[in-house]
Amino acid sequence: MPARCARRLIPRHDSGTLPDMVEQTVDTTATVDATTTATGTPAATEPRGPQPDPRVVEALRVRFGPIIASAHAHDPALQAHIDRWAGFTAGRAPPGPDALDVDGLPVAPARADRAIMARIGAPVARWPGGARAAVIITHDVDAFDGLSYFPVRMTGWLTTTARSLAAGDRRAAARTARRAARWSAWWARRYDPVADFERWMALESRYGVRSTFFFLSLARALSREGRMYRVADPRVARVMRTLVHHGWRVGLHASRYGSDGPGLLEQRQRLEDAVGRPVRAVRHHYLSAPFPAGWRDMRRAGLDISSNVGFHPPHQGFRTGTAWPHRPLGADGPWEVPMALMDAAYGPAAARLEAVFERLLDEAIAVGGALVLNFHSNYVAEVDAPGVHRAYGRILERIRLAVEAGDVANMPLEDAVDHVAARAVDHGGEPCPRS
Ligand SMILES: [Zn+2]
Numbered sequence: 001m002p003a004r005c006a007r008r009l010i011p012r013h014d015s016g017t018l019p020d021m022v023e024q025t026v027d028t029t030a031t032v033d034a035t036t037t038a039t040g041t042p043a044a045t046e047p048r049g050p051q052p053d054p055r056v057v058e059a060l061r062v063r064f065g066p067i068i069a070s071a072h073a074h075d076p077a078l079q080a081h082i083d084r085w086a087g088f089t090a091g092r093a094p095p096g097p098d099a100l101d102v103d104g105l106p107v108a109p110a111r112a113d114r115a116i117m118a119r120i121g122a123p124v125a126r127w128p129g130g131a132r133a134a135v136i137i138t139h140d141v142d143a144f145d146g147l148s149y150f151p152v153r154m155t156g157w158l159t160t161t162a163r164s165l166a167a168g169d170r171r172a173a174a175r176t177a178r179r180a181a182r183w184s185a186w187w188a189r190r191y192d193p194v195a196d197f198e199r200w201m202a203l204e205s206r207y208g209v210r211s212t213f214f215f216l217s218l219a220r221a222l223s224r225e226g227r228m229y230r231v232a233d234p235r236v237a238r239v240m241r242t243l244v245h246h247g248w249r250v251g252l253h254a255s256r257y258g259s260d261g262p263g264l265l266e267q268r269q270r271l272e273d274a275v276g277r278p279v280r281a282v283r284h285h286y287l288s289a290p291f292p293a294g295w296r297d298m299r300r301a302g303l304d305i306s307s308n309v310g311f312h313p314p315h316q317g318f319r320t321g322t323a324w325p326h327r328p329l330g331a332d333g334p335w336e337v338p339m340a341l342m343d344a345a346y347g348p349a350a351a352r353l354e355a356v357f358e359r360l361l362d363e364a365i366a367v368g369g370a371l372v373l374n375f376h377s378n379y380v381a382e383v384d385a386p387g388v389h390r391a392y393g394r395i396l397e398r399i400r401l402a403v404e405a406g407d408v409a410n411m412p413l414e415d416a417v418d419h420v421a422a423r424a425v426d427h428g429g430e431p432c433p434r435s
Contacts, residue, residue, distance in 0.1 A: 093315070095107060099317065110321060112321030112322045113368075133369060133370065135408050136212075136371065136411065138283065139375055140283060140285070140374055140377070141214060143377075144229035144233070152222070207400045210410075213243055213251070215236065217271035231270050249281070251280070260297055282298055282334075283374075305417050307338070337372055340364075340373070343391075375389075
């Protein structure tokens, strides 16, 4: 067994609260210490228990590089926390009893990272320029424009308004009617803020930011996915190529239906044909990726970066307790860079975006992690998501200040993964034999 390869000492936890795990790991630590020599290297005796799960070992090795060579790799507390990264319940779930309170909104902390750091100390600096955290900006492009198939859109608004009235929700009905009226006026004079990607580039350039836009890769604009857009539409291809030409990145926004099996590969290939560049990163529409099967589909589809582990608003924060990029399936699987903050058109999350950002930025800095933001490109229209785009502008200013202070590095998702991956290779560590 290579010196840097860790053994699993306790069974995997697929469920259970953090206090449960701490309780259990405290019980077993004494056993581990007894098999560890004074130099910090594991004793020659074979640890008890089953063979290590390669993905857990890899997650530790990738994140901690040189530290993993020490006896810490055998610490069952670390194993337990990293197990959580790969074993959690997908879908809608609240952040848990230890959530941070941000103006009444529960936000999940980087609890696993903190627990690991409590045992092995602060991680080595990992971000460019010695920055203590990375801020990574992404945009889901759910709508390419606001005017295509306008009668279909209008029908949807009328239906929604009628439903709201039938349910007695006059406020929602008024809101939808307001949107319908505003968009109708824009439609009449062919004005469309959503289709204006130059505006995004100008805004982010002003703050020295480069981000990743996740585009859908649908063969048809109208389908069971809804009123979306066709990736081969020349307007879409032109925008994607312009973004990439100026330093932005294009990732795949995988559809809700048909993203398992060969469907994901087809979407990636269609998107690459349109953008004219390799596509590496994926986020599923409605965060609909299943776990862990979704990561396996990504691997088969040739996508090596995922940012799918996150909450559905209003919940926010680090879904599995980690702000660290990691590889849940091990060395040949994709990187997961958890998405910690997603905007929302309405509701408690929409009203607290800046406060949540501040809290999560503190959290990312405290653990040396990455803070991934997701602002939908179509929420640039004030009438569709009141206040959201203005909040985004103020967050960009806050990011600029944090970058200037040397606290934070800003980079596209793909560059952040390349940075971490290069460090992991630098620091070496023997891959564990598959068991
Ligand atoms: Zn989406």
